[in-house]
Amino acid sequence: MTKYEELGPDEARLDAAEQSGPDASSGDEVDRRIFWLVRHSLRPVAMANGGWDQLYRDPRDGRYWELTFPHGTLYGGGRRRLAVLTEQEARTKYG
Numbered sequence: 236m237t238k239y240e241e242l243g244p245d246e247a248r249l250d251a252a253e254q255s256g257p258d259a260s261s262g263d264e265v266d267r268r269i270f271w272l273v274r275h276s277l278r279p280v281a282m283a284n285g286g287w288d289q290l291y292r293d294p295r296d297g298r299y300w301e302l303t304f305p306h307g308t309l310y311g312g313g314r315r316r317l318a319v320l321t322e323q324e325a326r327t328k329y330g
Contacts, residue, residue, distance in 0.1 A: 242276070242298075248316065249269055266315055269316075278291060278293075281325075283329055
């Protein structure tokens with residue numbers, strides 16, 4: 236299994252690239268890193284929007300990260316986005 240780099244203090248948003256063609260289902264490196272981070276590094280906190288929006292917390296620095304699918308109408312939910320939320324933004328959206 237590939238281990239990806241943990242989130243750095245200067246990172247605030249990761250966007251997977253749009254994919255098309257026969258290799259689209261495999262995603263790109265950013266998409267694979269996001270998937271790895273939410274499976275192995277970040278801790279789940281809450282869900283909203285029927286599970287399409289997911290809130291995570293980085294146990295290393297306490298920041299909140301939101302996983303969304305900004306193009307959710309695309310096949311498979313489209314590309315992933317992982318972005319920092321302030322504590323207030325997290326409370327407002329996720330309760």
